[in-house]
Amino acid sequence: xxxxxxxxxxxxxxxxxxxxxxxxxxxxxxxxxxxxxxxxxxxxxxxxxxxxxxxxxxxxxxxxxxxxxxxxxxxxxxxxxxxxxxxxxxxxxxxxxxxxxxxxxxxxxxxxxxxxxxxxxxxxxxxxxxxxxxxxxxxxxxxxxxxxxxxxxxxxxxxxxxxxxxxxxxxxxxxxxxxxxxxxxxxxxxxxxxxxxxxxxxxxxxxxxxxxxxxxxxxxxxxxxxxxxxxxxx
Ligand SMILES: *Cc1c(COP(=O)(O)O)cnc(C)c1O
Numbered sequence: 001x002x003x004x005x006x007x008x009x010x011x012x013x014x015x016x017x018x019x020x021x022x023x024x025x026x027x028x029x030x031x032x033x034x035x036x037x038x039x040x041x042x043x044x045x046x047x048x049x050x051x052x053x054x055x056x057x058x059x060x061x062x063x064x065x066x067x068x069x070x071x072x073x074x075x076x077x078x079x080x081x082x083x084x085x086x087x088x089x090x091x092x093x094x095x096x097x098x099x100x101x102x103x104x105x106x107x108x109x110x111x112x113x114x115x116x117x118x119x120x121x122x123x124x125x126x127x128x129x130x131x132x133x134x135x136x137x138x139x140x141x142x143x144x145x146x147x148x149x150x151x152x153x154x155x156x157x158x159x160x161x162x163x164x165x166x167x168x169x170x171x172x173x174x175x176x177x178x179x180x181x182x183x184x185x186x187x188x189x190x191x192x193x194x195x196x197x198x199x200x201x202x203x204x205x206x207x208x209x210x211x212x213x214x215x216x217x218x219x220x221x222x223x224x225x226x227x228x229x230x231x232x233x234x
Contacts, residue, residue: 004042004223005049008033011205011221018209029209032077034201034219036061037226040068046222047072055079055098055217059086066093079161079217081135088112091120098161098198098217099125101135106149113154121158122149123198126183128176129165136162139183146187146194159196159214160184164204173204177211184212 001009011031019026035043036057043054043065052073056062057080066076077096082105090097091112100106100122113120124145127136137145142160150157160183164176177199184194200208202221209216220226 002045002049004045007222007224008046008049008051011218014205014221015209015216018206021206022210024209029213030215032079032198032215032217033222034079034217035065035223036080036219038219038223040065042223043069043074044072047074051222053077056094059089063089063093084108094120096121096123096158098123098215099135100149101125101127101137101145103145103148106145106152106155110152110154115154117154119154119156121196122155123159123161123196124149124157125161125163126180128162128179131165134163134165139179142183143187143190146192150192157192157194159194159198160187161198163199163201170204170207174207174211177204177208177213181212 015029015031016026019029030053032053032055033046033051034055053075055077076094077098078090078094079098081099082090084105087105087108091109109120124142125136126139126142127134128139146157149155160180162176162180164173180197180199184197187194196215197213198215200213200216202218205216205218
């Protein structure tokens with residue numbers, strides 16, 4: 001077993017044990033392997049250990065790996081912040097976009113999505129901490145954006161994404177996840193029928209699962225730590 005395969009097993013066990021604690025079925029949580037800065041052979045390695053869903057943060061890098069790994073049946077999610085001049089490539093090559101935070105981006109994705117492809121799954125990113133450097137709409141802006149995105153063709157609005165602020169306080173992190181869950185519940189009370197909470201990473205996936213995460217985005221715990229140069233790019 002390779003190192004990546006062993007780490008993948010360990011992450012799966014963490015997910016299972018959090019699901020047990022939350023009285024949830026393990027199949028209700030999708031493990032999205034965040035493969036930004038990770039080489040195509042390492043992704044192939046994870047594939048041979050049963051991993052199918054991968055998340056990329058940089059358009060160019062992601063498209064190159066998607067092309068290189070086209071012989072595998074993989075699900076590709078775009079998890080990074082998206083600039084409007086990159087929407088065409090993302091709409092052509094990915095199945096999901098996790099960080100829609102303005103209508104302009106959603107419109108461009110809808111315009112670019114080919115009608116013969118399945119609808120593009122999208123989540124709205126919510127910036128709950130109010131950090132000015134981070135993308136995402138505020139909690140108060142979510143409902144209006146959700147309604148507008150939902151009205152667009154060729155997109156399927158699935159739910160919400162968040163990344164809590166960096167902190168050593170696990171209660172704060174869990175509180176953010178709870179906030180996102182309540183926001184989703186409110187939207188669903190208004191009839192939006194959303195089924196996705198994309199939240200939780202290597203360090204906090206358990207808290208996210210306890211608060212209802214349906215997609216956890218895990219990089220380091222599967223592929224090892226990224227280099228300092230890579231981190232600077234994020
Ligand atoms: C890098 C990244 C992750 C994974 O973070 P880890 O701490 O390495 O698990 C998850 N989500 C997004 C949006 C990221 O950019």
